[in-house]
Amino acid sequence: MAAGKPRTRIQQKNNAAILEAALEVFSAHGFRGATLDQIARAAGLSKPNLLYYFASKEAIHVALLGALLDNWLDPLRALDARGDPVEEIVGYVMRKLDMARAMPRESRLFANEIVQGAPRILDKIKGPLKTLVDEKAVLIRGWAGAGRIAAVDPYHLIFSIWATTQHYADFDVQVRGILAPAGEAHFADAATFLSHLYRRALATP
Amino acid sequence: MAAGKPRTRIQQKNNAAILEAALEVFSAHGFRGATLDQIARAAGLSKPNLLYYFASKEAIHVALLGALLDNWLDPLRALDARGDPVEEIVGYVMRKLDMARAMPRESRLFANEIVQGAPRILDKIKGPLKTLVDEKAVLIRGWAGAGRIAAVDPYHLIFSIWATTQHYADFDVQVRGILAPAGEAHFADAATFLSHLYRRALATP
Amino acid sequence: MAAGKPRTRIQQKNNAAILEAALEVFSAHGFRGATLDQIARAAGLSKPNLLYYFASKEAIHVALLGALLDNWLDPLRALDARGDPVEEIVGYVMRKLDMARAMPRESRLFANEIVQGAPRILDKIKGPLKTLVDEKAVLIRGWAGAGRIAAVDPYHLIFSIWATTQHYADFDVQVRGILAPAGEAHFADAATFLSHLYRRALATP
């Protein structure tokens, strides 16, 4: 089947159902650990029908990563040169943390892929992602150069934000295992902590 | 063969070779993605011989995680109540970062396992790891209560340290993809950044 | 595939072919001695296709035993309270002997299973089979109490009938080895002997 966009309404529905099912399964078991059977069952379709929409298991994975990546980068994209530097960056942290809470499957999907060497997304990393990060790094460096935030390496700042926020999605079982029997409240505590962390780190003397 | 300690010299050698090979393969591909063939090849043994030393693929994985976990927690264990609070914590960050640099495979092994729900190590997390973290959380909370560091949640402080340091091992390809064509220098930059981050965050007014 | 009844014509055909092949192979080599390769070859299917119809080797065996057991008990079920006691019992012996002649594979299938402790059919033995035997034992005991047959233990009478008739199927090679070079005629001689045996044993003085 061609990789073209789905046309009919039923095609759109099935396409979406497959991607939703694939997200569920791939994020939980990784690419290798997921099976087409699981995805087909979760999508409510037959296995051959799955492969009518996507040429292969890998094609589903690639399509899923592609479809999600754009959204995934929205919070960073929203970093606004016109805003207050500290508020912009702390706002970014909060948005990222909220995504980790609301979209843990997406986070784990990317985590799984990258931990294993990003075999199916490395070009996206070196392309669009790098471009976006480079651009925002220039912005942050500008803020630092202007003395509006502390002088920090913008790349490692961004890495630390990714790491600290996605940690709550990617290492969820570990977080819950250690905080048990606390409930969902830890996201609020995390927000408090991270807000403190970055406000202090970015404040100018 | 029983799970007892290896006795003869050849057993020790092969046992070590298997665990080394398993670390290489499991950390790169995850449990499901790794094959006994790969491990056997990497260990220089035949597949049945592998299973002469370990009862199953899972047994190798469990043995590997068990053998590494203790070492993995050493830096946190070294957090010393008698030292200067800020220096102790920053020292911990630096040790963790150095481990991410020197032992990225171990980091990725645990990352792979935990991202997928820690099916084979959850009891260790809820047991020895939680115990250790609880203990150090008391220490940190004590420092904060005494006004020797800023008032921060000790658990989320520890999570952030794990996240920011292990990020350089677990998401290595992404880091390199974005920093390319920089070489190994980014660990020094990361150290600078993280040192700044935590000194600022922990400083008392 | 679920354990539900086969629907399509091709499914019915293959399902039957598998059970026929399994009967041939399991009865000849026992559960452990049989291989899926043998069954697949005998059924004219590929090995994975076998497992498309049945979840496992054991599932085939269980399905086979289940499918045959009902038929296997028909002769005993036919023991009729309204008939002449001696004729009914001798008739049962003859029907069982005829089944041993016509269906030796079925007999050997059960023999193999039971000799090795009936790991996959013990519940059927303690359930439906015991129920049926108990019921017929009451009938026979009634005949004996009424003086219509000699006073014999009904359970051991039934055991002896099973033993003497199935012997010609289960121990076929031994029977032929000792009677060689006689042909198929030994079933007629066996019928004569067993008829004599049970008529004498059951006759009332």
Add this chain to the structure above:
Amino acid sequence: MAAGKPRTRIQQKNNAAILEAALEVFSAHGFRGATLDQIARAAGLSKPNLLYYFASKEAIHVALLGALLDNWLDPLRALDARGDPVEEIVGYVMRKLDMARAMPRESRLFANEIVQGAPRILDKIKGPLKTLVDEKAVLIRGWAGAGRIAAVDPYHLIFSIWATTQHYADFDVQVRGILAPAGEAHFADAATFLSHLYRRALATP
């Protein structure tokens, strides 16, 4: 290793231990279902040591069958031309029944082998066993011809005796499953029944 008789005391002990272990394992699981590991463990020897005493798994099985067969035929051999015909035959039945009670493993060993076509013992059946049966058949036919017992086919008489007595060893789980929760008493009931059965069948008018 040669097939020669064991010489030293330790060799004799190990040889016996192996055969005892092999009887236990082969009778329970059949030839194919038994593993050298099980036998070695049961014998308290290492696997290679097992194969020091016997060239192969099959060699153990053959040796075991050979060692037991002679003993197994003793009751039939004891059928004495000088005794009272009915008492001799009923005595044979009782001895066989007692062997089924006392030596069920031996019975099941032979049953397993013969049900599967006697691949390793067919020559013994067609040789020594047939010779013995033929000889005793002549004796029984003589008794019948002389009117000292009823006119019955001696071969099928013998088959029926084997079948009815060995049934209590070979199909033990089925017997117990149906008679449950009765204890060991069923051997006494079986003796009563079989005594009745054969006395009636052999009585002269």
Add this chain to the structure above:
DNA sequence: GATGAATGAGTCTTCATTCAT
């Protein structure tokens, strides 16, 4: 005599993918 170490040849099972309708 004895055993730790090793392996080739299976054996069951899984799974992505293809075929036919």
Add this chain to the structure above:
DNA sequence: CATGAATGAAGACTCATTCAT
């Protein structure tokens, strides 16, 4: 569009047997 049927290739694991000491 959809699916029942089928399979090649691999993968984990078993086991009788051999090697080396």
